[in-house]
Amino acid sequence: xxxxxxxxxxxxxxxxxxxxxxxxxxxxxxxxxxxxxxxxxxxxxxxxxxxxxxxxxxxxxxxxxxxxxxxxxxxxxxxxxxxxxxxxxxxxxxxxxxxxxxxxxxxxxxxxxxxxxxxxxxxxxxxxxxxxxxxxxxxxxxxxxxxxxxxxxxxxxxxxxxxxxxxxxxxxxxxxxxxxxxxxxxxxxxxxxxxxxxxxxxxxxxxxxxxxxxxxxxxxxxxxxxxxxxxxxxxxxxxxxxxxxxxxxxxxxxxxxxxxxxxxxxxxxxxxxxxxxxxxxxxxxxxxxxxxxxxxxxxxxxxxxxxxxxxxxxxxxxxxxxxxxxxxxxxxxxxxxxxxxxxxxxxxxxxxxxxxxxxxxxxxxxxxxxxxxxxxxxxxxxxxxxxxxxxxxxxxxxxxxxxxxxxxxxxxxxxxxxxxxx
Amino acid sequence: xxxxxxxxxxxxxxxxxxxxxxxxxxxxxxxxxxxxxxxxxxxxxxxxxxxxxxxxxxxxxxxxxxxxxxxxxxxxxxxxxxxxxxxxxxxxxxxxxxxxxxxxxxxxxxxxxxxxxxxxxxxxxxxxxxxxxxxxxxxxxxxxxxxxxxxxxxxxxxxxxxxxxxxxxxxxxxxxxxxxxxxxxxxxxxxxxx
Numbered sequence: 001x002x003x004x005x006x007x008x009x010x011x012x013x014x015x016x017x018x019x020x021x022x023x024x025x026x027x028x029x030x031x032x033x034x035x036x037x038x039x040x041x042x043x044x045x046x047x048x049x050x051x052x053x054x055x056x057x058x059x060x061x062x063x064x065x066x067x068x069x070x071x072x073x074x075x076x077x078x079x080x081x082x083x084x085x086x087x088x089x090x091x092x093x094x095x096x097x098x099x100x101x102x103x104x105x106x107x108x109x110x111x112x113x114x115x116x117x118x119x120x121x122x123x124x125x126x127x128x129x130x131x132x133x134x135x136x137x138x139x140x141x142x143x144x145x146x147x148x149x150x151x152x153x154x155x156x157x158x159x160x161x162x163x164x165x166x167x168x169x170x171x172x173x174x175x176x177x178x179x180x181x182x183x184x185x186x187x188x189x190x191x192x193x194x195x196x197x198x199x200x201x202x203x204x205x206x207x208x209x210x211x212x213x214x215x216x217x218x219x220x221x222x223x224x225x226x227x228x229x230x231x232x233x234x235x236x237x238x239x240x241x242x243x244x245x246x247x248x249x250x251x252x253x254x255x256x257x258x259x260x261x262x263x264x265x266x267x268x269x270x271x272x273x274x275x276x277x278x279x280x281x282x283x284x285x286x287x288x289x290x291x292x293x294x295x296x297x298x299x300x301x302x303x304x305x306x307x308x309x310x311x312x313x314x315x316x317x318x319x320x321x322x323x324x325x326x327x328x329x330x331x332x333x334x335x336x337x338x339x340x341x342x343x344x345x346x347x348x349x350x351x352x353x354x355x356x357x358x359x360x361x362x363x364x365x366x367x368x369x370x371x372x373x374x375x376x377x378x379x380x381x382x383x384x385x386x387x388x389x390x391x392x393x394x395x396x397x398x399x400x401x402x403x404x405x406x407x408x409x410x411x412x413x414x415x416x417x418x419x420x421x422x
Numbered sequence: 423x424x425x426x427x428x429x430x431x432x433x434x435x436x437x438x439x440x441x442x443x444x445x446x447x448x449x450x451x452x453x454x455x456x457x458x459x460x461x462x463x464x465x466x467x468x469x470x471x472x473x474x475x476x477x478x479x480x481x482x483x484x485x486x487x488x489x490x491x492x493x494x495x496x497x498x499x500x501x502x503x504x505x506x507x508x509x510x511x512x513x514x515x516x517x518x519x520x521x522x523x524x525x526x527x528x529x530x531x532x533x534x535x536x537x538x539x540x541x542x543x544x545x546x547x548x549x550x551x552x553x554x555x556x557x558x559x560x561x562x563x564x565x566x567x568x569x570x571x572x573x574x575x576x577x578x579x580x581x582x583x584x585x586x587x588x589x590x591x592x593x594x595x596x597x598x599x600x601x602x603x604x605x606x607x608x609x610x611x612x613x614x615x616x
Contacts (some may be wrong), residue, residue, distance in 0.1 A: 246530030
């Protein structure tokens with residue numbers, strides 16, 4: 001009977017034909033909208049900086065859903081930690097955020113020292129050197145983060161510029177720790193070795209050069225129309241959303257919070273240093289870039305203050321029950337030999353209890369939760385990895401943005417999969 | 423700082439006097455034991471909305487293998503206004519290893535809870551998307567439990583990589599933890615061939 005009705009409508013002439021064609025058009029349109037494309041990005045993709053896989057659901061060029069898939073670099077670090085002494089785990093912390101191993105060493109050692117109640121007893125020279133290490137690591141990590149970010153959005157030169165400076169940092173780290181990448185520099189209650197001769201002067205020379213490099217990087221990017229167009233108002237993370245997702249570090253500060261653990265819960269000698277905390281206003285990719293650039297300048301400022309105030313004295317707590325005694329004494333005196341033997345075989349004697357310690361690392365708050373049942377190895381060591389938590393905001397950030405903005409957003413978040421997957 | 427934390431924790435305890443045990447302080451950190459794990463969502467929502475703990479730092483889990491309530495779930499809270507930490511810890515038995523989710527309170531709980539489910543096998547009731555996160559989908563074990571060996575377990579999935587035990591059981595340089603005799607815990611007491 002429907003055919004009869006059609007004939008009746010024909011009376012009104014052209015408008016009916018229009019209505020029919022409009023109906024078929026909207027049907028076609030809804031057909032197109034209904035068909036979503038699922039795109040697999042990674043785990044091996046240049047802009048995922050490692051092995052992150054994201055399953056994107058696309059409607060045309062717009063991302064309607066993003067599902068990050070982490071865990072490709074899972075090595076079971078937390079399980080490994082339960083099976084060795086506290087000191088033996090320090091090399092594994094190098095491999096968390098492998099762009100800032102020194103900062104991880106410091107954060108982990110401070111966590112164990114907090115558990116043992118000796119974090120206030122660290123000698124001043126040790127604290128100053130640790131701050132220098134942390135800030136050098138921050139500069140190195142941000143240089144890489146910014147270089148890779150700029151390269152992702154199409155500015156290749158910046159990457160080469162920042163990598164030249166990173167190379168110099170690696171040279172400094174090599175002469176300080178003996179290794180360029182896997183530093184393992186701290187010990188529970190101290191440091192592995194003191195600053196080598198002339199290291200301070202070399203580092204000061206480097207700081208002068210790196211400040212010039214920051215200016216060059218800024219000249220290449222800050223007012224670069226292509227870079228600004230690709231990052232401004234892209235991937236906006238409002239402050240309340242950032243807090244809800246537990247985002248920390250430069251990403252949180254770009255959204256407008258001035259929270260910095262170095263200011264609010266100062267550890268080491270951060271309370272004696274003068275520095276500013278850069279804060280963004282919009283929380284887009286561009287703000288995250290600006291915050292990182294300024295953080296590096298503040299790091300340079302802090303290192304210079306440390307050099308100025310660097311005291312003399314021991315670099316480790318003079319307690320044979322926590323820190324290994326000097327080698328020459330081990331071979332000549334009985335007590336040190338016993339201490340060495342016990343420390344190497346059983347480790348430090350930590351009390352029972354639970355502690356959490358969070359440090360402001362380049363990527364955000366790196367936290368260690370230690371559940372101790374006494375003895376030389378942790379009963380449970382939970383690593384609160386900033387990259388892992390920052391990545392959990394990806395579904396929010398990517399939803400509704402254009403496909404081509406994915407690389408800009410990923411680059412601006414600046415994550416490390418070694419830390420995220422542990 | 424720690425005084426303010428204690429004041430806030432006593433406020434929370436007053437609001438839920440039946441569910442919360444006596445607070446413990448260790449190294450300046452306050453831990454509130456939750457006696458009734460089924461009301462964790464309510465308590466967390468109160469802590470967030472009334473007491474200003476707007477940032478969930480971390481959720482950890484501990485396997486107290488051999489003790490009666492075997493698992494412990496630990497919530498680390500922080501407030502950006504008052505800058506105080508607070509730790510909530512709840513013990514759950516192995517038989518029904520289930521805790522209500524707090525994803526409705528903090529979105530960041532999503533991945534933390536997925537990780538605990540993946541590593542420890544504790545289920546979070548009401549979680550919107552409780553899948554494995556670090557291990558692959560379909561992996562049959564919970565590797566962070568204490569009864570899971572360090573060398574790993576062979577799985578029944580022949581096509582999946584890494585389903586065999588690690589070649590050096592326990593690792594040649596790994597000190598065995600525990601309160602047993604140190605002679606057996608030392609790396610040198612291990613035979614690599616076994």
